[in-house]
Amino acid sequence: MAELTDKVAIVTGGASGIGAATARVLAREGAAVVVADINGAAAEAVAKEIAAAGGRATAVTVDVVEEEQIATMIATAVREFGGLDILHNNAALQTPASMSRDRAIIDMDAEHWDQIFRVNLRGYMLGAKHAIPAMLERGGGVVLNTASGTGVLGEPSRPAYGTSKAAVIGFTRNIAAQYGKQGVRSVALALGLVKTPALEAGLPPEVQEMMLTHHLTPRLADPEDIAEVVSFLASDRAYFITGCTIPVDGGFTAHTPSWADARRFHDAAMQA
Numbered sequence: 001m002a003e004l005t006d007k008v009a010i011v012t013g014g015a016s017g018i019g020a021a022t023a024r025v026l027a028r029e030g031a032a033v034v035v036a037d038i039n040g041a042a043a044e045a046v047a048k049e050i051a052a053a054g055g056r057a058t059a060v061t062v063d064v065v066e067e068e069q070i071a072t073m074i075a076t077a078v079r080e081f082g083g084l085d086i087l088h089n090n091a092a093l094q095t096p097a098s099m100s101r102d103r104a105i106i107d108m109d110a111e112h113w114d115q116i117f118r119v120n121l122r123g124y125m126l127g128a129k130h131a132i133p134a135m136l137e138r139g140g141g142v143v144l145n146t147a148s149g150t151g152v153l154g155e156p157s158r159p160a161y162g163t164s165k166a167a168v169i170g171f172t173r174n175i176a177a178q179y180g181k182q183g184v185r186s187v188a189l190a191l192g193l194v195k196t197p198a199l200e201a202g203l204p205p206e207v208q209e210m211m212l213t214h215h216l217t218p219r220l221a222d223p224e225d226i227a228e229v230v231s232f233l234a235s236d237r238a239y240f241i242t243g244c245t246i247p248v249d250g251g252f253t254a255h256t257p258s259w260a261d262a263r264r265f266h267d268a269a270m271q272a
């Protein structure tokens with residue numbers, strides 16, 4: 001049974017990858033969805049696809065760092081669908097060009113650092129700032145923030161990206177602490193590796209294989225695996241989950257750092 005009937009949702013970064021899958025699943029569950037992205041044409045295509053499948057969706061072109069555009073995005077949800085219940089802050093700067101500049105800390109271009117934080121953190125803050133008043137009009141809502149395992153653990157590269165995701169986790173707790181009593185929940189999702197089209201095209205197969213070695217599941221995630229969790233967290237069934245970070249990572253952050261090597265020794269011993 002559809003469990004988000006009568007709910008209104010916004011998904012930022014909704015034009016591709018995890019955001020597009022989430023927009024589709026929320027619509028399948030009965031929500032009216034605003035597909036918001038800096039890539040307006042691709043957002044429009046996702047919204048049209050949802051509508052063609054019988055769902056309710058509209059697209060908004062938004063650069064999440066621009067406050068006026070965020071305000072317009074929220075106003076669109078209220079005007080088109082009557083209010084707002086769910087914000088999935090999901091847009092992030094992780095193009096190959098951006099990632100290639102996110103390397104050694106001693107060589108870090110401060111402008112690049114600021115740009116990552118503008119999209120990944122300021123963008124989430126502006127989304128929450130303008131969404132929460134609309135949610136309070138309806139007696140509450142939920143702000144879901146896409147974080148990452150890189151916000152919990154260190155990596156040899158991507159220090160700006162990982163630190164911005166750690167900040168997202170802190171921001172999530174603050175939303176819950178400030179607005180929980182007024183019915184607004186907030187949850188961060190710390191993702192493992194998700195095989196989006198962009199990632200499949202950009203990440204060499206040997207790196208994908210290496211990453212799979214460190215997940216506890218037989219395969220890496222598809223965007224739909226994440227979307228299903230977002231849909232649950234957005235629903236009233238998740239009423240008592242707030243102010244926390246849910247690992248949706250195939251066990252990537254669950255094991256000892258030596259786990260993959262230890263498993264090889266274990267398998268060899270079992271075969272001897």
Ligand SMILES: NC(=O)c1ccc[n+]([C@@H]2O[C@H](COP(=O)([O-])OP(=O)(O)OC[C@H]3O[C@@H](n4cnc5c(N)ncnc54)[C@H](O)[C@@H]3O)[C@@H](O)[C@H]2O)c1
Binds near residue numbers: 015018019194
């Ligand atoms: N794919 C993974 O393995 C993975 C792992 C951990 C976390 N994440 C997180 O998941 C989220 C979605 O990533 P994805 O893998 O689907 O990537 P993606 O590149 O497919 O999607 C990101 C979307 O954000 C949009 N976007 C970028 N900058 C924007 C801006 N300034 N304003 C509005 N929209 C903007 C892009 O146009 C794109 O559609 C991100 O927050 C990312 O950090 C992804």
